[in-house]
Amino acid sequence: MKKGSNIGSCRFCGQNVMLEDGAGMTAPQLEEAATMRCECEEATKYQESANRRTLAKQRIDELFGKDAGEFRQPEEVKAIMINVVDAICDKKMKAATITVRTGLACRIMQMAKDKIKVVREISNNNEYVQ
Ligand SMILES: [Zn+2]
Structure with a gap:
């Protein structure tokens, strides 16, 4: 060896x-x-799922990490998003929306074929709902 x-x-x-x-x-x-x-077949499936998890976490970093400019979030907030990715990958939940502040949210959801989607939702409307 x-x-x-x-x-x-x-x-x-x-x-x-x-x-x-x-x-x-x-x-x-x-x-x-x-x-x-x-x-082997089972290991290949496991690798795909592990890669999806890694990619989803990278995506959170892109959208809310240190290079995200005005959207950058503190570690505590990113940790919550990453925990959601883990919970979805582990099939403990389907989707979650983390509202960071009015007009800014992170939506994480499980898609077809166990794909994970991470999106940054921005809304700039100044309408107030009573
Ligand atoms: Zn194997």
């Missing part, structure tokens, strides 16, 4: 996967890394 590498096994099919950077990993990290590289 190459120096710095280690072997992990896929969580679903048990196949061993050589991990080049596996030497410093804990057992759960080895399993996760092996599962992320395995090509």
Whole structure:
């Protein structure tokens, strides 16, 4: 075995996967890394779902993170949005709208085929509803 590498096994099919950077990993990290590289059907589905989760979190960062200009939110607010992404990915909920302030909201929802959509909703109307 190459120096710095280690072997992990896929969580679903048990196949061993050589991990080049596996030497410093804990057992759960080895399993996760092996599962992320395995090509069996269950692992492929898991990878797609993990990637969707990562992409949705990146999207929150784009829309409300440090480069979002006037829409930038403090970490506490972003943490709530990220928790919503996790809850939706874990199928504990379907959708949520986080109203940051009047006229600015983040809507996170599960779409067809388990896709996750993150949108920034801005409304500039000055109408007041009594
Ligand atoms: Zn597998």
